[in-house]
Amino acid sequence: MTDADLESLQRRVRVAARALARHDLVQAWGHCSARIDAESFLVCAARPMGRIAIGEPGTVVRIHEPLPSGVLGEVRIHQQIYKARAEIGGVCRIFPPSVVALSTLRLLPKPRHGVGAFNAACKLWEDPRLLRDDALAEQLAITLGDAPSIVLRANGAVTAAPSIELAVGFAWCLEDAARVEREVRSMANEHELGAASLTRNEVALRQVSSGAVFERLWDYLAGTDPEALPQDAQFPDPIWGQVP
Secondary structure, X not given: OOHHHHHHHHHHHHHHHHHHHHOOOOOOOOEEEEEEEOOEEEEOOOOOHHHOOOXXXXXXXXXXXXXXXXXXXXXXXXXXXXXXXXOOOEEEEEOOHHHHHHHOOOOOOOOOOOHHHHHOOOEEEOOOOOOOOHXXXXXXXXXXXXXXXXXXXXXXXXXXXXXXXXXXHHHHHXXXXXXXXXXXXXXXXXXXXXXOOOOHHHHHHHOOOOOOHHHHHHHHHHOOOOOOOOOOOOOOOOOOOOOO
């Protein structure tokens, strides 16, 4: 990666971090990263993401080596996902309020509307501990499998995608699905709840990114950021995962 490419990646990570904070997907805690190559990735500065300043550098982390000094302990989650899935280019560790609330009941948002289809393959991680142990982080990556997201019971969520922009997009869509889930559950009885989800076929039909779906979402999430440059952002094909 050239110096110019690394500068662009630093900028993309900062913009992503502030976008997550701007839309209340992280608060005091959380982090995001982007892959550099098969051996390393760039993680945002270890501070509240909404406080990351213009030009503030992140840290380069080696995928197969111990975390460098000053990097947050749960960044090993990123390490293990990049190690397990060569197609992943961005990871977000997030704490979306509605997702967290549902997770305390061991509930995942069901695909009840169009955006909800995007995370239909979402997984649940039962252990509420912080993942500051390599073995735990590795097991989480295994549990994630080919899905774009995993909810950690009482402890936020993780999204992973072929680019950091897509990972942020999946994070927003996960929280939107959780918002709809909470609203539907407040209105419907048990019978109605069962009939209110999209079918597997409907999910497949809604899992499309043509028409600049994620590009427009990124513009909504990050377009006002002073460092956001349209030529920086990358939008490869999403990986939807296997719907259970």
